[in-house]
Amino acid sequence: MALTVAVATWLPQPHATIQDGLISAQAAELIARDLRRELERDPTQSIAELAKGYELDQAPIQTVYIVTPDGLDVLGRSLPDAVAELASSPGDPQQAARNISRRLHVQDDGLAGYRVIVFQGFFPLFPALAKPGGRVLLASFAVITSAAMAMLLARFIARPVRRLRIAGRKVAAGDLSVRVVPSVGGRSDDIAKLAHDFDLMTERIDALLQSRHRMLRDVSHELRSPLARLQALLSIQRQSADTAETRRIDRMEVELERLDRLIGEILDYSRMEAADGVGRHATDLVDLLQTIIDDAALEAEVADKGIALRAPSSCVVAVESNLVQRAVENVVRNALKHTAKGTAVDVSLKLDAKNVRIIIDDRGPGVPDALLARIFEPFYRVEGAQATRSSGGGIGLAIAERSMRLHGGSASASNREGGGLRVELQLPR
Numbered sequence: 040m041a042l043t044v045a046v047a048t049w050l051p052q053p054h055a056t057i058q059d060g061l062i063s064a065q066a067a068e069l070i071a072r073d074l075r076r077e078l079e080r081d082p083t084q085s086i087a088e089l090a091k092g093y094e095l096d097q098a099p100i101q102t103v104y105i106v107t108p109d110g111l112d113v114l115g116r117s118l119p120d121a122v123a124e125l126a127s128s129p130g131d132p133q134q135a136a137r138n139i140s141r142r143l144h145v146q147d148d149g150l151a152g153y154r155v156i157v158f159q160g161f162f163p164l165f166p167a168l169a170k171p172g173g174r175v176l177l178a179s180f181a182v183i184t185s186a187a188m189a190m191l192l193a194r195f196i197a198r199p200v201r202r203l204r205i206a207g208r209k210v211a212a213g214d215l216s217v218r219v220v221p222s223v224g225g226r227s228d229d230i231a232k233l234a235h236d237f238d239l240m241t242e243r244i245d246a247l248l249q250s251r252h253r254m255l256r257d258v259s260h261e262l263r264s265p266l267a268r269l270q271a272l273l274s275i276q277r278q279s280a281d282t283a284e285t286r287r288i289d290r291m292e293v294e295l296e297r298l299d300r301l302i303g304e305i306l307d308y309s310r311m312e313a314a315d316g317v318g319r320h321a322t323d324l325v326d327l328l329q330t331i332i333d334d335a336a337l338e339a340e341v342a343d344k345g346i347a348l349r350a351p352s353s354c355v356v357a358v359e360s361n362l363v364q365r366a367v368e369n370v371v372r373n374a375l376k377h378t379a380k381g382t383a384v385d386v387s388l389k390l391d392a393k394n395v396r397i398i399i400d401d402r403g404p405g406v407p408d409a410l411l412a413r414i415f416e417p418f419y420r421v422e423g424a425q426a427t428r429s430s431g432g433g434i435g436l437a438i439a440e441r442s443m444r445l446h447g448g449s450a451s452a453s454n455r456e457g458g459g460l461r462v463e464l465q466l467p468r
């Protein structure tokens with residue numbers, strides 16, 4: 040940009056005597072003088088041969104024609120109308136040139152009826168440059184061109200960069216199917232390389248995640264059969280056990296059941312991770328919540344805790360009811376576990392135009408703010424949180440979150456004023 044402006048202001052250097060068309064008039068005069076000198080030196084020379092020695096075509100500035108007394112170009116070129124008219128006009132050629140066009144300049148002195156005609160090009164900047172305002176004009180032209188170039192450049196670079204940014208955000212949000220190479224088209228520059236590397240990276244992350252899911256699924260699967268055999272062996276052992284041994288076997292069975300439940304949950308989770316949608320059927324979410332709460336109320340009472348539902352009389356939404364039930368159960372179980380003795384867990388259902396929100400509030404210790412998002416990761420447990428014997432091994436909230444995401448919804452957690460955790464499950468209506 041700066042360069043263009045510098046060149047623009049330097050280029051014209053208009054001189055006070057320079058007039059529109061001076062270059063062309065001078066060219067006519069110079070060539071005519073030279074021809075005259077050559078003819079004086081040797082009058083037998085052919086003007087056509089001499090003409091070949093000049094550079095006559097100087098487009099776009101001007102074109103020089105040397106025409107015969109019959110009005111034809113000595114080199115046999117076809118003449119533009121204005122030149123042809125001047126070539127064949129009788130009388131004073133200077134006067135005729137002025138009458139026909141300002142772009143014509145002619146010399147015929149001492150050329151034996153031949154005429155040197157310069158037809159000034161139509162390149163609009165040249166005459167304009169010679170005028171006093173020319174420098175300003177060219178400078179503005181340069182500024183406008185640079186601005187246009189800058190805009191083009193910005194679009195050419197900014198657009199693919201924006202696409203990369205959007206793709207990056209999608210990947211961060213868990214969509215590993217995005218690819219940017221197709222959107223940068225046939226480029227072969229650094230942007231294209233960046234897009235290529237981006238896609239490579241996304242593919243790699245995708246492959247890593249998939250192998251992680253596969254491993255999780257395979258390991259859990261492999262653990263199932265020995266676990267089943269252990270349970271069978273224990274029940275055989277129980278038949279011949281004395282009282283002390285029966286108590287140990289009871290303990291073992293409790294642990295085995297925990298293990299079995301955990302493995303089941305991991306398998307469910309890995310299945311949900313692999314799925315990309317859900318089968319939906321009309322489900323009354325209020326009924327579903329009521330059933331869960333009725334089941335939980337008994338356990339809650341034993342632990343000196345309460346649970347209550349606040350919801351409209353019904354709310355029918357197309358969902359995979361099993362998955363929604365699992366999600367709500369996991370969150371409600373957590374809330375009942377963590378809420379303080381003598382307090383209640385509040386479950387409420389709220390509707391707006393687009394979403395259904397199921398909110399589960401407790402009066403427990405809550406979760407440090409920085410960890411609120413992490414509790415939805417599989418196997419994540421808050422350090423120092425109370426020992427969780429009856430829990431699902433840190434995978435309950437991951438299942439809840441995945442269930443919501445499969446429905447196009449989301450799960451989030453926040454700390455309540457006055458203590459306690461609020462978990463919000465959101466589903467599109």
Ligand SMILES: Nc1ncnc2c1ncn2[C@@H]1O[C@H](COP(=O)(O)OP(=O)(O)O)[C@@H](O)[C@H]1O
Pocket residue numbers: 369373374377378401403404405406414415419420421422424427430431432433434435436437460
């Ligand atoms: N209502 C709650 N109050 C406090 N902490 C909670 C609550 N719900 C979940 N958490 C924290 O989030 C972690 C993950 O929960 P979850 O995935 O259900 O696993 P689990 O219950 O098996 O530990 C828990 O270990 C606990 O630290």
Ligand SMILES: [Mg+2]
Pocket residue numbers: 369372373430431433434435436
């Ligand atoms: Mg849990």
